[in-house]
Amino acid sequence: MGNKNFRSLTMVLFVGLILVGCWDSGNIEQQNNVSLVIVDFNEEQYSFYIELANVLGGNLRDDQGGGGYSILHASGPSLIDARDQLNRRSDYPVFLGATRAVVFTQRMADKGIEEYINRIRREYDYRKSVVLLTSPTEPFLLISDETENDRSVGDAIEHTLENQKNEGQTVVVTVGDVLQIIALENVGFLLPQISSEEEENTLTGYTVFKDAKRIGTIPAEERKGIAYFLCSNPAFYYETKDENNHFIFNVVMVKKNIKPLYKDNQITFEIDMSFECELLYMNKITTITKEQQKHLSEELTKMIEDDVISAIKDSQRTYRTDYLGFYKYFRAKFLKEFKEMNWEEKYTQAEIKVKVKAKIEGGQGVDFNEKEE
Amino acid sequence: MTDQVTNRQLFFIIVITLVGFSIIELPKSLAESSGRGAWITLIIASISFGVLAAILAYLGYLFQGKTLFEYSQLLVGKLLASFFVMIYLVYFTIILAFLNRSAAEVIKTDLLIKTPIWYTMLFMLIFSGYAASKGITNVGRILEYYGVIIIFLAICIHIAMFFQGDLIDIKPFYNSAEKIKYFTALPEVIIAFLGFEVLSIIPFSRHNGKKAVVYVIGAMLFVGLFYILIVETSFMVLSVEDTKNYKNTLIAAMRRVEIKHLQFLVRLDIIFFMAWIFALFSTFTVVTCTAAGLLKKLFPSLKRQWNLIVILVVAYMLGVLPSTRLASQILTVTTKNLGLVPAGVIPIILFVIAKVKRYG
Numbered sequence: 001m002g003n004k005n006f007r008s009l010t011m012v013l014f015v016g017l018i019l020v021g022c023w024d025s026g027n028i029e030q031q032n033n034v035s036l037v038i039v040d041f042n043e044e045q046y047s048f049y050i051e052l053a054n055v056l057g058g059n060l061r062d063d064q065g066g067g068g069y070s071i072l073h074a075s076g077p078s079l080i081d082a083r084d085q086l087n088r089r090s091d092y093p094v095f096l097g098a099t100r101a102v103v104f105t106q107r108m109a110d111k112g113i114e115e116y117i118n119r120i121r122r123e124y125d126y127r128k129s130v131v132l133l134t135s136p137t138e139p140f141l142l143i144s145d146e147t148e149n150d151r152s153v154g155d156a157i158e159h160t161l162e163n164q165k166n167e168g169q170t171v172v173v174t175v176g177d178v179l180q181i182i183a184l185e186n187v188g189f190l191l192p193q194i195s196s197e198e199e200e201n202t203l204t205g206y207t208v209f210k211d212a213k214r215i216g217t218i219p220a221e222e223r224k225g226i227a228y229f230l231c232s233n234p235a236f237y238y239e240t241k242d243e244n245n246h247f248i249f250n251v252v253m254v255k256k257n258i259k260p261l262y263k264d265n266q267i268t269f270e271i272d273m274s275f276e277c278e279l280l281y282m283n284k285i286t287t288i289t290k291e292q293q294k295h296l297s298e299e300l301t302k303m304i305e306d307d308v309i310s311a312i313k314d315s316q317r318t319y320r321t322d323y324l325g326f327y328k329y330f331r332a333k334f335l336k337e338f339k340e341m342n343w344e345e346k347y348t349q350a351e352i353k354v355k356v357k358a359k360i361e362g363g364q365g366v367d368f369n370e371k372e373e
Numbered sequence: 374m375t376d377q378v379t380n381r382q383l384f385f386i387i388v389i390t391l392v393g394f395s396i397i398e399l400p401k402s403l404a405e406s407s408g409r410g411a412w413i414t415l416i417i418a419s420i421s422f423g424v425l426a427a428i429l430a431y432l433g434y435l436f437q438g439k440t441l442f443e444y445s446q447l448l449v450g451k452l453l454a455s456f457f458v459m460i461y462l463v464y465f466t467i468i469l470a471f472l473n474r475s476a477a478e479v480i481k482t483d484l485l486i487k488t489p490i491w492y493t494m495l496f497m498l499i500f501s502g503y504a505a506s507k508g509i510t511n512v513g514r515i516l517e518y519y520g521v522i523i524i525f526l527a528i529c530i531h532i533a534m535f536f537q538g539d540l541i542d543i544k545p546f547y548n549s550a551e552k553i554k555y556f557t558a559l560p561e562v563i564i565a566f567l568g569f570e571v572l573s574i575i576p577f578s579r580h581n582g583k584k585a586v587v588y589v590i591g592a593m594l595f596v597g598l599f600y601i602l603i604v605e606t607s608f609m610v611l612s613v614e615d616t617k618n619y620k621n622t623l624i625a626a627m628r629r630v631e632i633k634h635l636q637f638l639v640r641l642d643i644i645f646f647m648a649w650i651f652a653l654f655s656t657f658t659v660v661t662c663t664a665a666g667l668l669k670k671l672f673p674s675l676k677r678q679w680n681l682i683v684i685l686v687v688a689y690m691l692g693v694l695p696s697t698r699l700a701s702q703i704l705t706v707t708t709k710n711l712g713l714v715p716a717g718v719i720p721i722i723l724f725v726i727a728k729v730k731r732y733g
Contacts, residue, residue: 006678010503023488124483128629176629183615332544335409
């Protein structure tokens, strides 16, 4: 009998508990789902520009008759004041879990982004895999971009980066990556830059950060050398010319080996990179002789080497900070020494030896004359 | 004969009881104490605690069909035996109370922000109390299934993390300059290896045989390897330096990982929370069951249901009343300083006396 009473008691309790429900339950339609955040700092005021999905409107764009996306702006003398105003302006609680990208304006980047990054660390609903970018464009112009296929500007920015990354053309930096770097001292990092060019949001380069503050910008045209260090499968087109023909190559990095050495207080890196260069097409179709092949290979090696060396030179001399990730290779071998040294100082004095190997291969329809003539 | 479990169930009971809560903060305490050599600390710890668990299992094998209370009566007399059981009972009740509290706090900070702690704690205890009312034999049967699910999900998640992280972030694997740190970090991981004391209420049968000792050691080593996978992949995703900036490190690491190919399951933390709450429920069930079992040894006339209700009410009140800081201090002191008494000191004393008295 006692057993039966016990059971009914637990049953009553169970049902009661389930009926109480969950304090945190919330309807997706009763949240302001953010897809893009732009953080600005102008005239001593922090501003947020956020793009919100109108769930009830079915995510359709305006011209399709739906509610589409709306833009909210809030500002204040500090980040919490700006957020406070944002909360007072939004009809439902702001939900950051669906954010696709966070963009810092150039002014904000100059001011420093560390506080905001640490803020993201604490916000439980922010995904730490959100991509980070900078932009010299005014926020309103950026956020009112007409996307080609995507539903929102936030989605469009994330997808542009994602596609470029898959093609081996750019490095994508997430909140998590930056959190890792700012936990260390004396290491810099890059954020992709997006600007409105001819009314289109375009990837235009990389912003260099030191102590989480912007110290310069590298244009997109100079990104090849950087990509060889930071991308997982970089691939670029190269063009070489001789007096009567042009050759277009698809250059893919197949091997990278960075070996750190530390002797008599001097850091040396030995970099070994191998590339496969597929000859895609020529201006005029001809047969390529062995000698020509050798010449082309030398020329490509030189071009790639120049890209790599100029990327290193930029980092060591122009910006004097390690955003190419050399510290990881050094730390993996000389942990104790790394902890004791001022990495930035040592890195700028490091000797870096680069060895590039470029192997040419014929693509479809390209005739390599393998026989000696 | 009641309260028996098979060797395979024994394996899962130990593994799940150990990993249930401590995994959340383990990467942080190791990042701070032994850094990149965390795996060495974990191997040393799993072997040392493996030996202690083996002693307890060996005693169970020597005195077949008897639990700690019965065989310690033979070895040290009834009074001292009751004293030992008292220690185990207090220890398990405190563990139940404060693990529940800590778990509820983690759930509040990272999952259910608005749900009050008293409610999460109550919910957890009622469910695990109900499961525990079915006795350790049935709990063993559930855990055999839950264990497989939890371990499978956890291994999948951490392998995914391994491929998202970069191996270079956790190198060098061994650094001779930090040798001493690998040992001084040991107290930090004690909490992660406690829980095998549940063996004190499980009587071994003829069917368990000597193999039970092997299964127990196997479980402890498995837990060690499992922790290495968890800690190292968390380091790969968060970096050793940044791991120190989080309290609930494992959850922070989960939040970093996304697998685009999984479509609607892109975020791994959903799967993680599912597996983790399963594990918590299992841990609490085993601990409740153990505490109730011990109470029954001291008061044999009490009915099983009343045993359970007493344990649950005491554990709930103990856990819900203190402030957050006091609660976490009590848990640390209990596990770090006192935890070794039921896990190590008492079994060793009993083992030595058993040998002196020429049992086995």
